[in-house]
Structure formats: C-alpha cells, structure tokens
Amino acid sequence: MSGLNPCESFSKFDTSKIVAFSEMYPNDFSNGERGCLLGDLTVFYHTVKVDDKFKNLGGITDLARAMVETGTHKTFPLVYRVLKLALVLPVATATVERCFSKMKLIKTDLRNRMGDEFLNNALLCAVEKESFLKVKEEDVMARFQAFKNRRGNIF
Structure with a gap:
C-alpha cells in the first residue's frame, strides 16, 4: 500500500510494490489484468506527475478523491481498483479483529x-x-x- 502514496510528488510511488499488492488478491485481479496493471501504472504515473491537480496530495484518500474529480478513475480503472482495495483493507481488517476479540471474551x-x-x-x-x-x-x-x-x- 505504501507504493500508492502520492506524497512529495509521488516520490514513493512504486509500481513493483503495487503489482505485488494486486497479486495478493487473485480473486480481484485476473492474470491478464495484472499484466495490464504494470503498463497502466507506468502511464498513470507519468500522467499525474505533470498534472497540477495531483500536486500536494496528503495520502491515498486524496489521490482517490482527485482521480474521481478529474475522471482518471475511468481512464485507469485497474489503478483505481487497487486504490479502492487499499482504502477498504484497513477497515475490513479492523472489523475482523474486533469480532475475534469479542469471541475470545465470549x-x-x-x-x-x-x-x-x-x-x-x-x-x-x-x-x-x-x-x-x-x-x-x-x-x-x-x-x-x-x-x-x-x-x-x-x-
């Protein structure tokens, strides 16, 4: 998830980490989609790096918001899907952790x-x-x- 970080003009943006992240979820990404994802990430990186609307973003939440506002979520649907998965993951994990914690008490x-x-x-x-x-x-x-x-x- 850290590879998606847009802070400091996408200095931490790492396509290999993002592709590795997508490989952890085979039900969400087919082999063909993972192959296309690397190319999409490269084009996405060069597109948003020069766009003023993507400067000074605070995190991946701001990146998702900026993608929807500019319409790039339609241009790069695989990148947006990885981004949505990264945003949902902490919430889903916390809910499961809370359930197991309650089960341990009961x-x-x-x-x-x-x-x-x-x-x-x-x-x-x-x-x-x-x-x-x-x-x-x-x-x-x-x-x-x-x-x-x-x-x-x-x-």
Missing part, C-alpha cells in the same frame, strides 16, 4: 461447549452493541409474551 474455557447458533447470536449482540442499545426493553418483553400464552404477564 467463548471461554467454561463456555467451550457452546453451540454455533448460540455463539453466533452472542457475538452479534456483542459486536453490534450500538444497534442493540436502540432496542426498547418493552419491545423485547412484548415479543416474548407473544410467543406463547403465559400464566402471568411479564410487565
């Missing part, structure tokens, strides 16, 4: 025989805590009350 040695459905439901409650805080207790009680006639009311 599934302890004492709860090791927990079934998949119960574990999934418990993880959903732990990971999506903000969503569950919006649910009213009265709504939950009314739903359980509607399952089956009880001797007394929960309310």
Whole structure:
C-alpha cells in the first residue's frame, strides 16, 4: 500500500510494490489484468506527475478523491481498483479483529461447549452493541409474551 502514496510528488510511488499488492488478491485481479496493471501504472504515473491537480496530495484518500474529480478513475480503472482495495483493507481488517476479540471474551474455557447458533447470536449482540442499545426493553418483553400464552404477564 505504501507504493500508492502520492506524497512529495509521488516520490514513493512504486509500481513493483503495487503489482505485488494486486497479486495478493487473485480473486480481484485476473492474470491478464495484472499484466495490464504494470503498463497502466507506468502511464498513470507519468500522467499525474505533470498534472497540477495531483500536486500536494496528503495520502491515498486524496489521490482517490482527485482521480474521481478529474475522471482518471475511468481512464485507469485497474489503478483505481487497487486504490479502492487499499482504502477498504484497513477497515475490513479492523472489523475482523474486533469480532475475534469479542469471541475470545465470549467463548471461554467454561463456555467451550457452546453451540454455533448460540455463539453466533452472542457475538452479534456483542459486536453490534450500538444497534442493540436502540432496542426498547418493552419491545423485547412484548415479543416474548407473544410467543406463547403465559400464566402471568411479564410487565
């Protein structure tokens, strides 16, 4: 991802790193696309290096924004796809890390025989805590009350 850095007039722009990055994702790039990517990166580098709209960019987020504003995301779709993948990757990784961290807290040695459905439901409650805080207790009680006639009311 560091090869995509546009800082200091693309001084850290490295086509070999970017191609190696695309090779880590074979489902997103076919062999033919990876072959075209090297040529596209070279042309892209020489195009944006002389364009004033691509000067003084702070990072790859600014590069993506500048590509969309100038329309170069349509001219260089493979470069833009690599850029989008590099932007999404930290978010996706953080979400997975957070889920595994919550699972480590929920599934302890004492709860090791927990079934998949119960574990999934418990993880959903732990990971999506903000969503569950919006649910009213009265709504939950009314739903359980509607399952089956009880001797007394929960309310």
